[in-house]
Amino acid sequence: MKVVETAGLSKDYSLNGITVSALRGVSLAFESGEFAAVAGPSGSGKSTFLHLVGCLDAPSAGSVSIAGTDVASLSRRELALLRRGSIGFVFQAYNLIPVLSAAENVSLPLTLLGVPAAEARERAGRALEEVGLAELGKRRPKEMSGGQQQRVAIARALVKKPALILADEPTANLDSKTGREILELMLALNRSEGTTFIFSTHDAMVMEYARRLVLLRDGLVETERTR
Amino acid sequence: MEGRMEGTGGLGALATIAYRNIWRNGRRTALCVVAVAIAVFFNIFMQSWIDGMMDSIEEVVRTFETGHVNVVSSGFEAEREYCPVQYPIAEGRSADELADEIEALPGVRAALPRITAYATLFDSTVKHALLWGVRPARELAINHWNLTDRDDGLVAGRFPGEGANECAIGAALARKTGLGIGDKLPLKTVSAQFSDKYWSPTIVGVFEFDYARYDEGVILVSFERLGRILGLGGATQQLFVYAEEAGRSAELRDEVARLLGPGHVVREWADNYWVAVMRQSSFLYVIVFAVFQVVASFLIVNTVLMVIHERIKEIGMMGALGMTRREIVLVFFFEALILSVIGALAGCLLGGLVTKVGSLFPIDTEVFTGGGMKDLPFSGTIFIAFSPANIARGFAFGVAVSAACTILPSLKSAFVEPVEALRR
Numbered sequence: 001m002k003v004v005e006t007a008g009l010s011k012d013y014s015l016n017g018i019t020v021s022a023l024r025g026v027s028l029a030f031e032s033g034e035f036a037a038v039a040g041p042s043g044s045g046k047s048t049f050l051h052l053v054g055c056l057d058a059p060s061a062g063s064v065s066i067a068g069t070d071v072a073s074l075s076r077r078e079l080a081l082l083r084r085g086s087i088g089f090v091f092q093a094y095n096l097i098p099v100l101s102a103a104e105n106v107s108l109p110l111t112l113l114g115v116p117a118a119e120a121r122e123r124a125g126r127a128l129e130e131v132g133l134a135e136l137g138k139r140r141p142k143e144m145s146g147g148q149q150q151r152v153a154i155a156r157a158l159v160k161k162p163a164l165i166l167a168d169e170p171t172a173n174l175d176s177k178t179g180r181e182i183l184e185l186m187l188a189l190n191r192s193e194g195t196t197f198i199f200s201t202h203d204a205m206v207m208e209y210a211r212r213l214v215l216l217r218d219g220l221v222e223t224e225r226t227r
Numbered sequence: 228m229e230g231r232m233e234g235t236g237g238l239g240a241l242a243t244i245a246y247r248n249i250w251r252n253g254r255r256t257a258l259c260v261v262a263v264a265i266a267v268f269f270n271i272f273m274q275s276w277i278d279g280m281m282d283s284i285e286e287v288v289r290t291f292e293t294g295h296v297n298v299v300s301s302g303f304e305a306e307r308e309y310c311p312v313q314y315p316i317a318e319g320r321s322a323d324e325l326a327d328e329i330e331a332l333p334g335v336r337a338a339l340p341r342i343t344a345y346a347t348l349f350d351s352t353v354k355h356a357l358l359w360g361v362r363p364a365r366e367l368a369i370n371h372w373n374l375t376d377r378d379d380g381l382v383a384g385r386f387p388g389e390g391a392n393e394c395a396i397g398a399a400l401a402r403k404t405g406l407g408i409g410d411k412l413p414l415k416t417v418s419a420q421f422s423d424k425y426w427s428p429t430i431v432g433v434f435e436f437d438y439a440r441y442d443e444g445v446i447l448v449s450f451e452r453l454g455r456i457l458g459l460g461g462a463t464q465q466l467f468v469y470a471e472e473a474g475r476s477a478e479l480r481d482e483v484a485r486l487l488g489p490g491h492v493v494r495e496w497a498d499n500y501w502v503a504v505m506r507q508s509s510f511l512y513v514i515v516f517a518v519f520q521v522v523a524s525f526l527i528v529n530t531v532l533m534v535i536h537e538r539i540k541e542i543g544m545m546g547a548l549g550m551t552r553r554e555i556v557l558v559f560f561f562e563a564l565i566l567s568v569i570g571a572l573a574g575c576l577l578g579g580l581v582t583k584v585g586s587l588f589p590i591d592t593e594v595f596t597g598g599g600m601k602d603l604p605f606s607g608t609i610f611i612a613f614s615p616a617n618i619a620r621g622f623a624f625g626v627a628v629s630a631a632c633t634i635l636p637s638l639k640s641a642f643v644e645p646v647e648a649l650r651r
Contacts, residue, residue, distance in 0.1 A: 080551045097244060
C-alpha cells in the first residue's frame with residue numbers, strides 16, 4: 001500500500017523578487033513500512049520535500065497523496081487533523097515543549113486525539129519504554145541530553161501509531177555515537193511496528209541505514225536506489 | 228501541576244501548557260500581574276469611594292432635603308429658591324391632620340412637617356440664615372442628624388422645646404456670630420402675609436451635624452413656634468414622608484400624590500438633583516475604569532506579542548503535531564487569561580482589604596475638597612463603602628477587559644505558518 005505518493009511536485013519561493021525553485025517536479029511513491037532517506041546537499045530541496053509531504057506547506061505545482069488522500073483538496077483544519085492522526089514528526093532540534101515532562105510531551109498527541117487520560121498515560125509510558133527512557137518520564141527536556149530528547153521526540157511521533165514518520169535530519173545535532181543509537185532505534189521501531197520512516201539527511205552514516213535512498217540535487221531526483 | 232496534564236483532556240492540556248508557560252519568565256509575569264492588580268485595585272477602591280460618597284449624598288438628601296417622599300405645594304415649588312411660606316400644603320388643613328392621613332397609608336413610617344424660611348440677623352457679622360422649623364423629638368425618632376457619629380448632633384445644651392421661644396444653632400454659626408447658649412438671637416423674617424416679623428429666640432443648644440450647609444447657616448426652631456410667627460395657622464410648608472422601606476419610595480410617592488390630589492408636587496428622594504447627577508455620572512466612571520484597565524492590559528498585550536515572537540518555533544512544532552489554529556491561539560489566550568485572573572485576584576485581595584479598613588474609619592472630605600464643596604449635599608465625612616459585589620465586579624471587569632485586549636494579539640499566533648516557524 002502506498003503511504004505517500006507525489007506527482008510532479010514543485011515548490012517555488014520568491015526571494016527579493018527572484019523566484020527560486022526548491023523542487024522541480026518530483027514524483028515519488030513510498031510503500032507502507034519503508035525506511036527511506038531523502039538525501040542531498042544543502043539546498044537540494046530535501047527539507048522542502050519533507051514539509052510538503054508532511055502537509056506543512058503547499059506545493060506550487062503537482063500533488064501529494066497521503067494514504068490515498070490528495071491533500072490539495074483539504075482545508076487548513078483538515079490538514080491539521082491529518083497531521084494529528086497520520087503523520088509523526090521528528091525534528092533536528094527535537095522541538096519538545098519545554099514546560100512539559102517527557103511523558104507529557106509523548107502523551108500530548110494522544111490527548112489532542114481525544115484518547116482517554118489513563119490510556120494516553122499508559123501508551124506514553126510504553127512508548128518511552130520502547131525508546132529506552134522508561135525511567136525519565138518525569139524529566140523536562142532541559143533536564144535531558146540531546147540524545148534523550150531526540151528519543152522522546154521519536155516516542156512522541158510513534159505513540160499515536162501514525163502511517164508515516166517524517167524525520168528532518170534527526171541526527172544532525174547529535175554526536176556520531178548517539179546519532180547511530182537513534183538510527184538503530186528508528187530502524188528497530190520500523191521493523192517491529194511496521195511504521196514508514198522517511199528522513200532527510202546529508203550524512204553518509206545515516207544514508208547507510210536507509211533501505212531506500214533518494215538523492216536530490218537542485219530540486220530534482222538525481223538517483224534512487226533500494227537495498 | 229506537574230504530571231496532571233493527561234487528566235485534563237484537550238482544552239485542559241492547552242491550559243496546562245499556558246499555565247506553565249507563564250512561569251518561564253518570572254519577572255515578566257510579575258510585571259503583568261502587578262499592572263492588572265493595580266488597575267483592579269484602583270477600580271475597586273474608586274468604586275467603593277464613589278459608593279461611599281453616593282451613600283453619604285443620598286443619606287443627607289433623605290435626612291435634610293427630601294425625606295423618602297417630599298411634598299410641597301405647586302406654589303412653593305415654583306418659587307422654591309425663596310422658601311416662600313405663603314403656599315402651605317393643602318391650604319386650610321392642619322399639618323397634623325395631613326400627617327395622620329399620610330401615616331395611615333400602608334408602608335409609611337412617618338410624615339414629618341417642616342418649615343424653612345430665610346431670616347435676617349441683627350447685631351451679627353452673619354447677616355442671613357435659614358430658619359428650620361422642626362419637631363426634634365419626632366425627627367430624631369426617624370433620623371440621625373449627625374451622619375458621622377449617627378446621633379442627634381447636639382454638642383451643647385438641648386434642642387428647643389415645642390412652641391418655646393428658643394433655638395439651637397450650628398457650631399460654625401455660633402463661632403462666626405460669637406454667640407452661645409443663653410444668648411438672644413435677634414432676627415427678622417417675612418410671614419405668609421408678607422409682613423416683617425421680628426423675633427429674638429434664646430439659644431438653648433449648639434449642634435454639629437457634620438453637614439456644612441446646616442452647621443454654618445441654620446437656626447433650628449420649634450415647628451409650632453415658627454408656624455405661628457409666619458402665620459401658617461397650623462398648616463405646613465413641607466412634608467417629609469419616610470417609608471418603612473426606602474425601596475418603596477416610588478410606590479409611596481404615587482399613593483401620596485393620589486391622596487393629596489392636584490396642586491401639589493410630590494417627589495421621590497431619588498429625583499433630587501444631586502442624586503440624579505451622581506447616578507447619571509456612573510457610566511463616566513465605567514469609562515474611566517475601562518481606560519485604566521485597558522492601559523494596564525497593554526503590558527499583557529505586549530507580553531503576548533513578545534512570547535509569540537520568542538516561541539515561534541514552538542508554534543511551528545504545535546502546528547506539525549496537528550494542533551489547529553484555534554488550539555494554538557487558545558494556548559496564548561489562556562496564558563493571557565491566567566495572567567489576568569492572577570492579577571485581578573491580587574487586585575481584589577488588596578482592594579477588599581483596603582476598602583474594608585477604609586469602611587471602618589470616617590474620612591474627612593475637607594482634606595480633599597478644601598471645604599469648597601459646601602453646596603453639595605454630603606456629610607463632612609464619608610465612609611468608603613465595603614462591598615463584596617464591588618469586589619466581584621472589579622474582578623469580572625478586570626478579567627473581561629484584560630482578556631478582551633489580548634484576543635487580538637493572541638490571534639497573531641494563528642497567522643504563523645508552521646513551515647516558516649520551523650525554518651527559524
